Amino acid sequence: MLLDWARGAEVEVERAAGGQLVVSLPGEKKLKTVVSVRLGAERADLQAFVIRHADENEEAVYAWLLRRNAKLRGLAFSIDALGDIYLDASVPLAAWDEPFVDQLMGRLLSAADESFNELLVLGFLTSMKREWAWRIARGESTRNLQAFESLLSGPDNEFLGTFSAHADPAGQPPAAP
Numbered sequence: 001m002l003l004d005w006a007r008g009a010e011v012e013v014e015r016a017a018g019g020q021l022v023v024s025l026p027g028e029k030k031l032k033t034v035v036s037v038r039l040g041a042e043r044a045d046l047q048a049f050v051i052r053h054a055d056e057n058e059e060a061v062y063a064w065l066l067r068r069n070a071k072l073r074g075l076a077f078s079i080d081a082l083g084d085i086y087l088d089a090s091v092p093l094a095a096w097d098e099p100f101v102d103q104l105m106g107r108l109l110s111a112a113d114e115s116f117n118e119l120l121v122l123g124f125l126t127s128m129k130r131e132w133a134w135r136i137a138r139g140e141s142t143r144n145l146q147a148f149e150s151l152l153s154g155p156d157n158e159f160l161g162t163f164s165a166h167a168d169p170a171g172q173p174p175a176a177p
Contacts, residue, residue: 005101025109030116033109046089048108053083054123061123087111133159
């Protein structure tokens with residue numbers, strides 16, 4: 001049934017180890033949300049990858065996740081042993097039909113997509129500032145960071161003016177000074 005839904009919704013789905021199905025949902029802020037689906041005897045367990053573990057401000061990230069969990073019905077943010085962030089749902093198979101799957105996948109996608117930029121700012125702002133400054137110094141596109149321009153282009157970006165136009169041999173932005 002999930003395969004039929006995926007074909008109808010024109011989304012990618014593939015079989016993975018252990019009988020899991022992996023669905024790739026296209027997003028707007030987050031380009032793609034990957035959802036792992038495990039069908040058991042009585043329940044379907046779904047887990048959507050949202051973002052890797054935060055580089056900074058972990059406490060603020062976790063507090064934001066807990067506050068957001070209070071607003072989600074039937075979904076919950078979780079973290080794995082590495083601190084990577086997921087959205088989880090567990091539903092009875094009795095409810096598992098195409099309209100329900102469509103609604104559930106839509107809710108997973110919306111929650112992941114709507115949360116993505118906020119989690120980026122909370123957990124990766126220093127890295128984003130560094131990358132913005134590096135790209136500006138080299139005259140490279142900042143398109144992938146455009147949604148955050150107001151946070152990255154002003155006087156609060158301590159990295160602006162600290163990079164030369166030359167990259168390291170690997171072409172990566174140098175570590176922060």
